[in-house]
Amino acid sequence: MLDSTTNKQLIKQVLTNAKTIAMVGVSLIKKEETSTLIRRRPSIIVMKYLQEFGYRVIPVNPSSTGKKIYGETVFAKLEDIAIPIDVVNVFRPSKETPILAEQSVKIGAKVLWLQYGIQCQKAQEIVESANITYIANKCIKQEYQRLFLKVSPVFPALKN
Secondary structure, X not given: OOOHHHHHHHHHHHHHHOOXXXXXXXXXXXXOOOHHHHHXXXXXXXXXXXXXXOOEEEEEOHHHOOOEEOOEEOEOOHHHOOOOOOEEEEOOOHHHHHHHHHHHHHHOOOEEEEOOOOOOXXXXXXXHOOOOEEEOOOOHHHHHHHHHHOOXXXXXXXXX
């Protein structure tokens, strides 16, 4: 296990070097949903936030394939994305992460990042055996805020 200083340095390095993030589990905004409901979806908030700080965030969600979320086309699975992915950021249950870890290896991602509440020993073993960085149980948005903006990690609502 990494100590907090090493962990902080690793996360800062990941966020500095990453340009393209595949976000697995981003939900499509449905027309019948109110803006209040949309603002409560962590994946939507995180995607928009990362885009505002210069990252290209590609949504992955098989139930919304071909549609657009914040200007990016949604893909069914990681292997469908034709460009190199630096970070695979996951908003799915822990039990689904071994498959996502295998897909991350297959596409040559550099990092598998599991959001708060998501962690899996098997997924960690899969990616680390392929020299892919594993980060779990941390919010990528909050880590960005903490390390680069020096602000308390908060989860504000999106502005229209």
